[in-house]
Amino acid sequence: MDSVFLAVKDLFTLNMLIIALSGTVLGMVWGAMPALSTTMAMALLVGLTIKMSTYEAIMFLMAIMTSSVFGGSITAVLINIPGTPASIPTAIEGYPLTQKGEGGLALGTAIVASFFGNWIGIIAVIIFIPLIMAIALKFGAWELFLLAFWGIVICGTLVGSEKPVKGWISGWIGLLIAMIGVDPIHGVHRFTFDLPVLIDGIGNIPIIIGLFGLAEILKALASPPLVMETRPVGRIIPPFSMMKKHWGVTLRSGFIGLIIGALPAAGPNIASFLAYIFAKQGAKGEEKEKFGKGAYSGLIASEVANNACIGGDLLPTITLGIPGSAGMAILLGALNLHAIRVGPALEMHHPGLIQFFFISLIVANMLMYAVALVIIKPGVKLFTMKKEILMPVILPLCAIGAFGINQSVFELYVMLGMGLLGWALYEMRYPLAPMILGVILGPMADENLRKAIMIFQGQEATVLTVLSRPIGTLMLIVIALTFYKGLFGKKSR
Amino acid sequence: MAIIEELKEKTEQETEETPAADFFMGIVLMVLSGIVCTVAWSWPRPSGIASSAGLFPFLIAFSLFIMALSIFIHSFKRKGYRRFVALFGVTHLRESWTHGNLRLCLFSLMTVLVYLVVILNLLPFEIGTFLFMTAALYLYWKTKLYRILIVSVCVVAFYSISFKVLFKLVLPGVGM
Numbered sequence: 054m055d056s057v058f059l060a061v062k063d064l065f066t067l068n069m070l071i072i073a074l075s076g077t078v079l080g081m082v083w084g085a086m087p088a089l090s091t092t093m094a095m096a097l098l099v100g101l102t103i104k105m106s107t108y109e110a111i112m113f114l115m116a117i118m119t120s121s122v123f124g125g126s127i128t129a130v131l132i133n134i135p136g137t138p139a140s141i142p143t144a145i146e147g148y149p150l151t152q153k154g155e156g157g158l159a160l161g162t163a164i165v166a167s168f169f170g171n172w173i174g175i176i177a178v179i180i181f182i183p184l185i186m187a188i189a190l191k192f193g194a195w196e197l198f199l200l201a202f203w204g205i206v207i208c209g210t211l212v213g214s215e216k217p218v219k220g221w222i223s224g225w226i227g228l229l230i231a232m233i234g235v236d237p238i239h240g241v242h243r244f245t246f247d248l249p250v251l252i253d254g255i256g257n258i259p260i261i262i263g264l265f266g267l268a269e270i271l272k273a274l275a276s277p278p279l280v281m282e283t284r285p286v287g288r289i290i291p292p293f294s295m296m297k298k299h300w301g302v303t304l305r306s307g308f309i310g311l312i313i314g315a316l317p318a319a320g321p322n323i324a325s326f327l328a329y330i331f332a333k334q335g336a337k338g339e340e341k342e343k344f345g346k347g348a349y350s351g352l353i354a355s356e357v358a359n360n361a362c363i364g365g366d367l368l369p370t371i372t373l374g375i376p377g378s379a380g381m382a383i384l385l386g387a388l389n390l391h392a393i394r395v396g397p398a399l400e401m402h403h404p405g406l407i408q409f410f411f412i413s414l415i416v417a418n419m420l421m422y423a424v425a426l427v428i429i430k431p432g433v434k435l436f437t438m439k440k441e442i443l444m445p446v447i448l449p450l451c452a453i454g455a456f457g458i459n460q461s462v463f464e465l466y467v468m469l470g471m472g473l474l475g476w477a478l479y480e481m482r483y484p485l486a487p488m489i490l491g492v493i494l495g496p497m498a499d500e501n502l503r504k505a506i507m508i509f510q511g512q513e514a515t516v517l518t519v520l521s522r523p524i525g526t527l528m529l530i531v532i533a534l535t536f537y538k539g540l541f542g543k544k545s546r
Numbered sequence: 547m548a549i550i551e552e553l554k555e556k557t558e559q560e561t562e563e564t565p566a567a568d569f570f571m572g573i574v575l576m577v578l579s580g581i582v583c584t585v586a587w588s589w590p591r592p593s594g595i596a597s598s599a600g601l602f603p604f605l606i607a608f609s610l611f612i613m614a615l616s617i618f619i620h621s622f623k624r625k626g627y628r629r630f631v632a633l634f635g636v637t638h639l640r641e642s643w644t645h646g647n648l649r650l651c652l653f654s655l656m657t658v659l660v661y662l663v664v665i666l667n668l669l670p671f672e673i674g675t676f677l678f679m680t681a682a683l684y685l686y687w688k689t690k691l692y693r694i695l696i697v698s699v700c701v702v703a704f705y706s707i708s709f710k711v712l713f714k715l716v717l718p719g720v721g722m
Contacts, residue, residue: 103713225609225613229582232602239590239593241589243600267658275651445682449661449679452718453709457709462718481568502602
C-alpha cells in the first residue's frame, strides 16, 4: 500500500499532467501520420526525457506508446493509409465504413475498442507482474543468460518469419555491438581500437534513433510519395450496444494481444493481424459477409489486440528486463539513462516504481480516450501531412536526440552509421528489432554466462548438475525448440 | 481494394528472395565474424578460457559465421553472384536511374549526409537547420517559397525554444 501511495504522490503534480498530456498528443499525432511509426515516435522523443525525472520519463513514454498505437488507426479509417503497420486490418475494415459515410462511427468504435484493449492489458499487468517477479527471483546467472539469449532468438524467429536466420543474424550483430567497451569482469578493452570514446561502449539511444529514426527517414525519402484523400468524419461516439454485441471478439482479441505482447519483440503488428484473422474465422452469417467491406467486429478485433499488446509488452520488460517490443526496448534505454535496471529486484531497489507503471498506463489510457475524442475532427489536416514535408522536419529531431544525451558529436555519427546500416539491412530484408534487442540484452547475456560458468567451475559441476536445474533445463529445451521451429517449422505469415 | 493490394505487395516484397543481397551479406558477415573470432581469441584470459572476456564474442562470432555461410550457400545456389554482378552493370544502373529509384536513394542519402556531416559542423544549429530545411523542403515539397520559409522559421523556432529553453538541452552545431 505504501508503494501505491509513493507512486500516486508523484502523479498529481502540474508538471506530470502536462507531460502526460503532451506525450498523449504527440503520440497520437505521430501515430496518425502515415510515414511515422510508434517505435520511431519513441526513439526520437526519448531525447526529451533526458532532463525529466524517472517518473516523468515513464509517464511521457507510456503516454506516447498508448496514444500512438491508437493514432495509427485514425488515418487507416479516414484515408485508407495505416499510420502504423498494426492498423492495416483496421484500414481493411475501417475505410469501407468511411466510404459508406460511417467514418466517424468507425473511429469512435476504434477509440472504445482501444480503450477496452488497454484495460485488458492493465488488468493483466496488475495481476501477473507480482507473480512473474516472484518466479524470476529464483533465477540464477545461468537462467538469466538463457532468458536473454532466448529473447533474441525468439524475436529473430518471429519477426524474420520467412527467413528466421536473417532475424538471428540481425540479433547477433546487435550482440556484437553490445560487446564494444570495457569488459565488466576482467576490465579487458573489447573492440575499442584505443579510442577513448569507445571505452564506455556505444550508448543505446543513438543506436535506437539511428535504426528506428534515421533509417525510417531514409526509407521514406527514397520511396515515391503517397496520395492522400480525406472524407467527412461525421458522428463519432458509438452506441453502447455496439460493444455489447462484440464482447466475445473483444475478450478473445484482448487475450491474443496479451500473449503476443508478452513474447519478446512480437508487438502489435502480429497481434492485430492474428486477432483479425480469428475474428474473421469466428464470424458467422451476415457478419462474415461484411468482412473486407466494413465489419465492425474486424475493426474491434484489430484495435483491442494491438492495445492489449502494450500491457503484454510490459510484462517481460518490467519483470525480466526482456523488452516485449522494440518500443519497450526504447523504454529500457530511457530507464538506463536514469540509472534504473529493471528486473526481479526492481521493487527492492526502487519501491513504488512498478506501481507507477500501472498508474501511468491507466492515466495514459484515460488521456488517450479524451484526447482522441477532442482532436480527431480538427486534426485530420495535420494527420494527412505529406512525408515530403515531415521528413526534413524530423531529421533535426534525430540529431538533437542523439547529440543531447552526452553532447557528443561522436554519438551523432553513431546515429548516422546506425541509420545507414538500418536502411541497408531493411533493403536486404533483415528485420531491425532483433538487433536492438541484441544491443540491450548483450551485456546481460555476456555477464551472466561468464558468472554462471565461474559458479559451475567453483562447484565442480558436471553436465548433469547443470541439467538438474529445472528452470534452466526447461529454457534450454524452449531455445532448442525455437531454433527448430525457425529452421524446420512451417513457414506461415 | 487499394490497401489490400498494397498489403499484398508489401508481403511479397518482404518474402521475396534476395540472392544478390544474400551473396554480398554472406561474404561481409563471414569476413567480419572471422575477424571477431581471431581478435576475441587473442584477448587475455586471467582465469582460463571459460570466463574470459573473449568467450561470448567468440561464440557469437562463430555462430554468426555459420549463419552467414548458410545464407551465402543459399544465395550461391540461386545464382546470387551473377545477380550481384549484374547490379553494377551499365544496363541495370541506367534503368534504375531512369525509373528514379537510384536517384531517389542517392538524393535522400545526400540530404542526410549534408545536414549531419557538413552543416552541423560548419554552422550553429538554428542557422544550419533553417538553411537545410529551406533547401530540403524546396527540393521535396516543391511548393511556393514563402510557404517553405514560414515552415522553416516556425520549425527552427519551435525546436530552439522547446529544447534549449524548456528542456535545457544543448543542441548540436557549431558554437553549441
